[in-house]
């Protein structure tokens with residue numbers, strides 16, 4: 001008998017039990033943000049296990065995530081570098097390393113050792129080839145005062161993309177949720193834009209994203225905003241309730257007809273294919289020279305009227 005996927009549902013309970021009910025090769029992307037075993041105060045989970053116990057537990061759910069992922073799918077694991085070194089050893093046996101994404105979430109220095117400035121997100125694909133991956137772009141970084149580019153593009157500014165640069169494996173443009181008024185009653189809630197970036201990069205609209213440690217629903221909200229299905233698992237019914245409440249008010253986010261991660265009215269991540277359609281291409285130096293040399297033929301009155309009426313319609317539709 002074929003098992004139905006619990007699409008767009010939050011399962012309250014232990015992730016290992018719930019994962020065992022998910023069929024093999026049925027999920028497009030898994031994202032896991034487990035407890036870091038740092039003695040944080042969760043509602044139900046004991047976040048202070050003996051090291052070996054913690055790692056043995058992690059191995060079980062990591063292998064389950066690989067099992068449920070489709071051959072075209074990906075697995076993302078978020079944690080502090082210390083634990084990711086062990087996770088990598090587990091995943092290297094059964095999946096394929098793509099990237100270690102360093103997310104600099106703007107933490108405060110703690111002293112004693114090197115300042116922990118980044119969290120890691122391990123990105124593995126289930127298969128060595130044929131996995132889904134979409135190039136994504138983020139806005140160019142600019143100086144707050146003069147609004148000039150922060151990066152020196154080596155005299156090639158004219159050839160730069162009109163919107164922003166292709167995203168690398170070092171993410172420094174997404175902040176942790178700093179203000180208490182923007183966060184839920186949860187000790188480590190992730191920003192929606194982090195998950196939207198992961199989802200835009202690794203899945204298509206209509207795909208299924210699974211998070212075995214849903215917390216207060218970040219992955220599910222990001223999936224819904226990006227037009228994907230979600231499956232969330234969370235041990236604590238209070239966190240699950242908060243997630244459901246937020247999801248009830250969540251709808252798709254599009255920029256000029258394309259799924260995009262938008263923050264404070266500005267696009268934070270967009271797929272390359274969509275960026276090409278939405279942002280007019282930047283002209284190269286040569287193209288600019290050619291344009292100056294050859295003035296465009298004068299438009300007829302009829303053409304101008306058509307153009308004006310199209311612009312008016314465009315404005316009214318916005």
Ligand SMILES: C[S@@+](CC[C@H](N)C(=O)[O-])C[C@H]1O[C@@H](n2cnc3c(N)ncnc32)[C@H](O)[C@@H]1O
Nearest residue numbers: 014015033034045189190213215216218234235
């Ligand atoms: C680091 S938090 C995830 C936060 C989430 N990414 C967010 O943005 O809200 C880990 C979550 O895993 C949950 N958890 C702990 N043990 C679990 C288990 N065995 N099965 C399912 N969830 C569990 C905790 O209650 C906690 O909410």
